[in-house]
Amino acid sequence: MSAARRLKASLKGWGGVGAMGVACALTATFALLPLRDAPLDGAATGGQGMSRGMYANADDCEDADAWKQSLGPSSDEGGKTVAAIKKRGYLVVGVDQNSYRWGYRDPNSESDSADLEGFDIDLAHRIADEIVGGDPKDNIRFKAVPTNQRIPAIQNGQVDMVVRTMTISCKRLKDVAFSAPYFTTGQQVLAPKSSTIDGYDGSLAKKRICTATGSTAWERLDADKESGDLVSSADISTTVPNQLDCLVRLQLGEVDAVVTDGALAASQAAQDPTVALKGKPFTTEYYGVAMKKDAEDLVRRVNQVLEDYRDSGWQQSYDKWLAPTLGKDPAKSRPPTPDYR
Known part of the structure; x- marks a missing residue:
């Protein structure tokens, strides 16, 4: 069974909104x-x-x-x-x-x-x-x-x-x-509830992190990786055109965590009861x-x-x-x- 079909099967208990969100992400295009x-x-x-x-x-x-x-x-x-x-x-x-x-x-x-x-x-x-x-x-x-x-x-x-x-x-x-x-928000970590990840800290060691291309989340991770403020073994190479695509990658097991605005992450956690916000926001953004x-x-x-x-x-x-x-x-x-x- 393909990864997409496995994901579709796993959505049966989500309700319409969650299924809608994943379907949109899977079919996203690069065009307007x-x-x-x-x-x-x-x-x-x-x-x-x-x-x-x-x-x-x-x-x-x-x-x-x-x-x-x-x-x-x-x-x-x-x-x-x-x-x-x-x-x-x-x-x-x-x-x-x-x-x-x-x-x-x-x-x-x-x-x-x-x-x-x-x-x-x-x-x-x-x-x-x-x-x-x-x-x-x-x-x-x-x-x-x-x-x-x-x-x-x-x-x-x-x-x-x-x-x-x-x-x-x-x-x-x-x-x-x-x-x-x-609106005021801040960057935050989203990960499976069962994950050992505690937040934006050393628990991200050797973890695969997803961000959206061109997002302030990726810019912060890149800068922190360069300065040593992010654990060096964290993998930030996974980027996607649409932020919601990160949630799909997380559900497919292709990444271990997502970093995005806490306001968006909270809504995504509401779509999927198996994931949760980890730790407190580590930036202030508007x-x-x-x-x-x-x-x-x-x-x-x-x-x-x-x-x-x-x-x-x-x-x-x-x-x-x-x-x-x-x-x-x-x-x-x-x-x-x-x-x-």
């Missing part, structure tokens, strides 16, 4: 997958030269303070990027379609269409409602973007923005612009909405949406999607008070 018909022409409308010095100090920033690099909020809708989006009539957003409780299709949904849902999807809808207005069913187009294609999708004009559990970092600020943070680097007016407009969303919307979305996996108290997940450039 349109979730709704959306022409790519003109999707990213940031004007050239609008703010060449916007992140001029990105080379000097430190990741701990990268979240402070965004521009102040504004309700002005006369900028080139925002005006073009409004004229088009819909926002094009890069999202995930297989991250349980963040961006996914629930096969157990009573809806015939099994629309995308989750914490990131709620935020994307709120941004579209505020910027475009009109019918919520028509003012947004989603495109599924693999983890390693988030930045290229923005730079190539295939999406206006990415709302996909994307950590703000100095390295990424060289390629894209970010909103102020909308999710932001990523946009084209020179789309200054769009960044400011999104930051205004977030100003309002933090007071009206964020808590309701957290309670609905994330409280079951992260706990009813959202204090550790709330974004910091914005500190704009």
